[in-house]
Amino acid sequence: MRIAITGADGLLGRELIRHFRTAESAEVHPLSHTDLDVTRPERARAVLERIRPDVLINCAVIVSVDRCEANPELAYAVNRDGVKNLLVAAAALDRPPVFVQISSSEVFGRWAQGTYRRDGYGEDDEPRPDSIYQKTKHEAEGVLAAFAGERPDRLKRWYICRAAWLYGEGRNTFVEQFLRMLKNREAITVAYDQWRSPTWTRDFSAALAGFVSGNYPNGIYHLANEVAPGEATVMDVLEVIREHLGPPPGEIEIRQVPLREFFKIPRAPSNVLINTKLPELRPWREALQEYLNLRYPNLRYPPV
Numbered sequence: 001m002r003i004a005i006t007g008a009d010g011l012l013g014r015e016l017i018r019h020f021r022t023a024e025s026a027e028v029h030p031l032s033h034t035d036l037d038v039t040r041p042e043r044a045r046a047v048l049e050r051i052r053p054d055v056l057i058n059c060a061v062i063v064s065v066d067r068c069e070a071n072p073e074l075a076y077a078v079n080r081d082g083v084k085n086l087l088v089a090a091a092a093l094d095r096p097p098v099f100v101q102i103s104s105s106e107v108f109g110r111w112a113q114g115t116y117r118r119d120g121y122g123e124d125d126e127p128r129p130d131s132i133y134q135k136t137k138h139e140a141e142g143v144l145a146a147f148a149g150e151r152p153d154r155l156k157r158w159y160i161c162r163a164a165w166l167y168g169e170g171r172n173t174f175v176e177q178f179l180r181m182l183k184n185r186e187a188i189t190v191a192y193d194q195w196r197s198p199t200w201t202r203d204f205s206a207a208l209a210g211f212v213s214g215n216y217p218n219g220i221y222h223l224a225n226e227v228a229p230g231e232a233t234v235m236d237v238l239e240v241i242r243e244h245l246g247p248p249p250g251e252i253e254i255r256q257v258p259l260r261e262f263f264k265i266p267r268a269p270s271n272v273l274i275n276t277k278l279p280e281l282r283p284w285r286e287a288l289q290e291y292l293n294l295r296y297p298n299l300r301y302p303p304v
Helices: 011-022 043-051 066-069 072-092 132-150 174-183 203-212 234-245 284-295
Strands: 001-005 029-030 054-057 100-104 158-163 164-169 187-190 196-200 219-222 254-257
Touching: 001 011, 001 043, 011 029, 011 164, 011 203, 043 072, 043 203, 066 072, 066 132, 066 284, 072 100, 072 132, 100 132, 100 203, 132 158, 132 284, 158 203, 164 203, 174 187, 174 234, 174 284, 187 234, 196 284, 234 254, 234 284
Parallel strands: 001 029, 001 054, 054 100, 100 158, 158 219, 164 196, 187 254
Antiparallel strands: none
């Protein structure tokens, strides 16, 4: 099986490459921005014609909310129009691949007080994006669904896989940020009114591989470690990381503030993903604790 992965140098792209090469023994073609700029239709067609993948997983994205707000034209060119360019190139092949678009829990938006559900959203709940990033990711989902509806003979298998608050090997994430701040006994500020779905990229990748090799209907799917109702606030996540370091030598200041005070550009107050279509991933605490034990087995507070 030949698998092409765009955005291959990103956090999720790197883990997908590792997983498919080791666990699935697939022929993986990593495509970074240098290899395939998704904003260039002719480049997308040339690269896919050369590889002729069985599966195309699109992880190419501008994920920085601030960067998207500062440059909406580029954000739409990559996050939305890049999907169209890949679809056109894939549909032109003799045997179009299975198309997997990685989307985001941020599509649900609902920045306004009282409009969100802290217990999360299922696959069929209505997105209400607010920020440029959220809008580009939501519109990309629409581009894929519309394209598939217009060309069912060319795009027979397609999936939108929404990811949540990802962490894993490959680059520093919120886990590494919290570890550093706690270890250095820095003051930490977190939003108390934000609920997330922390998800290990290793679990996401394994679920995606099993999902793609199965025979699931086309459409939207949520791949996230399970979160119990009312969890997981940023403070809940911080507590798990703090417990891994052991008892701190002295007090660490942790300040909890409203989300609107923490972020000026809209972030989804709740982007918990409820999976109603696939086998459940394990609980988020179990996954995060294993990640910490594997990656940072001996990391503890330094002596004062």
